[in-house]
Amino acid sequence: MENFETSAIRTQTERTQFDEHTTPLYLTSSFIFQDAEDMRASFAEEKPKNLYSRFSNPNVTEFTDKIAIMEGAEAGYAFATGMAAIYSTFAALLNAGDHIVSCQSVFGSTHTLFTKYFPKWNIETTYFKAGDAENVEQYIKPNTKILYLETPTNPAIEILDLEFFGQIAKKHNLIFIVDNCFATPYLQQPIKYGADVVVHSATKLIDGQGRVLGGVAVGKADLIREIYLFARNTGPAMSPFNAWVLSKSLETLAIRVEKHCENALKVAEFLESHPNVELVKYPFLKSHPSYEIAKKQMKLGGNIVAFEIKGGIEGGRNFLDKIKLCSLSANLGDTRTIVTHPASTTHSKLTDEERNEVGITAGLVRCSVGLEHVDDIIADLKQALD
Numbered sequence: 001m002e003n004f005e006t007s008a009i010r011t012q013t014e015r016t017q018f019d020e021h022t023t024p025l026y027l028t029s030s031f032i033f034q035d036a037e038d039m040r041a042s043f044a045e046e047k048p049k050n051l052y053s054r055f056s057n058p059n060v061t062e063f064t065d066k067i068a069i070m071e072g073a074e075a076g077y078a079f080a081t082g083m084a085a086i087y088s089t090f091a092a093l094l095n096a097g098d099h100i101v102s103c104q105s106v107f108g109s110t111h112t113l114f115t116k117y118f119p120k121w122n123i124e125t126t127y128f129k130a131g132d133a134e135n136v137e138q139y140i141k142p143n144t145k146i147l148y149l150e151t152p153t154n155p156a157i158e159i160l161d162l163e164f165f166g167q168i169a170k171k172h173n174l175i176f177i178v179d180n181c182f183a184t185p186y187l188q189q190p191i192k193y194g195a196d197v198v199v200h201s202a203t204k205l206i207d208g209q210g211r212v213l214g215g216v217a218v219g220k221a222d223l224i225r226e227i228y229l230f231a232r233n234t235g236p237a238m239s240p241f242n243a244w245v246l247s248k249s250l251e252t253l254a255i256r257v258e259k260h261c262e263n264a265l266k267v268a269e270f271l272e273s274h275p276n277v278e279l280v281k282y283p284f285l286k287s288h289p290s291y292e293i294a295k296k297q298m299k300l301g302g303n304i305v306a307f308e309i310k311g312g313i314e315g316g317r318n319f320l321d322k323i324k325l326c327s328l329s330a331n332l333g334d335t336r337t338i339v340t341h342p343a344s345t346t347h348s349k350l351t352d353e354e355r356n357e358v359g360i361t362a363g364l365v366r367c368s369v370g371l372e373h374v375d376d377i378i379a380d381l382k383q384a385l386d
Contacts, residue, residue, distance in 0.1 A: 004186060006069065007303045009251045011066045012057045025244050026058045055232050059243040066250050067206075068218045070185035071198050077217035077228045078243060081110050082181065082201020085215030085238035090118070090146070091229035093223065096147040100125040100240040101136065103160060103356040105153035108349055109178070129357070130158035132291075136165070140172050147172075150179040151188075152294075155342045155353060157281040157306045159203035159290035162297050166194020175223065181205075185210050186257045187299045197227075203301065204333030207249050208256050212242040255313035256335075256371065260303035263377065264369035269306045269321055270378045276315075276385045278308040278363070299308060309385070313362035314340050320365075325376060332368035337377050340366045 002010070012023045031050045033039035050056050055241050064076040072375030079085040090100075090113065102114065104127035114125040125140045130153060140147075147169045150158040162178065169176035177197045178190035184205045190198050200206060202214030215238070217227055231237060240248075261284075268282035270291040280287070283294035294301065309315040320328055321337075326337040342360050350360070369377065 005067045005254045013062045026240050029053050052366055055236045056241045058238040060238050063243040063247040067216050069219050072189050072191045073218035075224040077231055077234045078238040079215035080238055081213045082215040085199045085217045088231050088236055089217045089227055092227040094123050096122040098123050099143045100146045101144055103138045103149040104129050105158050107154045113256045134370050142193045147174045148177045152182045155306055159283055161191050161293045162193035182302050186254050197223055202246050210331055210334040212245045214238050214242050214246050259371055261300035262366040264303045264305055264373045266374045269367050271307045274385050276310050278310050281306040303369045307365055308362040316363045319384050325380035337370035338368040342366055
């Protein structure tokens with residue numbers, strides 16, 4: 001593999017007869033064939049060819065190829081959204097009667113899949129707490145098929161040891177799936193530690209500017225083949241336009257994420273010193289309980305800072321109402337700094353007990369640190385906290 005930045009910029013589709021420097025948009029629903037034999041051989045998959053943009057498209061292929069290279073994966077498939085990637089991955093690889101072992105700290109919609117929809121098909125999920133990771137083997141059953149986790153987790157910013165879980169998955173012959181959305185392939189490559197499939201919401205830092213939705217799954221070729229066949233028949237494909245945008249975004253991923261992380265660490269250090277802040281969670285703060293693990297498996301700490309405001313839910317609401325520069329939004333990984341109150345938004349479908357179980361307390365605020373000048377970000381947070 002070339003250096004990360006070079007692969008991100010120079011991986012692109014073959015040039016057309018027009019000798020364009022940058023990949024053009026392929027806004028077409030379908031593709032033509034030269035004759036009956038060309039059409040037959042293409043549909044029989046005897047030759048690689050685009051048939052229909054629900055199956056594949058040059059723009060989508062370029063984007064997927066870049067992510068696969070970045071993650072060190074054999075193959076991939078891109079989806080309309082991050083949740084389409086997560087749902088399709090599970091739906092393709094699981095059968096009725098299978099069992100999932102998952103970290104309890106997962107994105108709210110993933111939790112809903114596990115607790116509301118998968119049980120309809122007799123697929124059961126057992127959660128373990130991030131702080132109880134060393135006892136994960138006690139939750140593995142004869143019918144367990146998948147070990148799943150996010151790291152860093154959303155929104156409590158817990159760090160799970162990828163090497164440890166990779167060894168557990170191998171020992172028990174489980175499919176190890178990691179949501180790598182918060183870290184991006186630039187900061188962390190779970191496949192190095194034994195992950196079989198890595199999923200992303202490309203809507204976040206991969207796009208980086210809050211423009212388009214997207215998702216992607218990359219990993220072992222045989223598993224991605226199953227995911228592709230499921231998606232080909234159910235239709236959650238990424239649009240060519242979104243793929244074109246996201247592929248261009250990857251060209252600046254490294255340089256953007258470096259600056260996000262630099263700003264986030266300064267914001268985390270400021271918050272830790274503020275008297276109205278109870279607790280700050282950021283992977284590269286020495287006060288983070290999993291600081292050493294984060295340093296081992298991540299290049300930098302990411303752009304998400306979680307902090308607990310004194311005064312509970314009222315303190316949280318008051319803080320959000322005082323914000324001037326930062327955006328109040330449910331997205332993250334944008335050029336613009338975003339503050340979110342998970343208990344009333346992204347994780348509102350969870351009960352109070354479920355939220356507390358995963359560290360989402362009433363006063364918890366998730367800050368997605370953007371690319372504004374860090375002094376301006378800190379000044380806005382300071383006036384709102386004061």
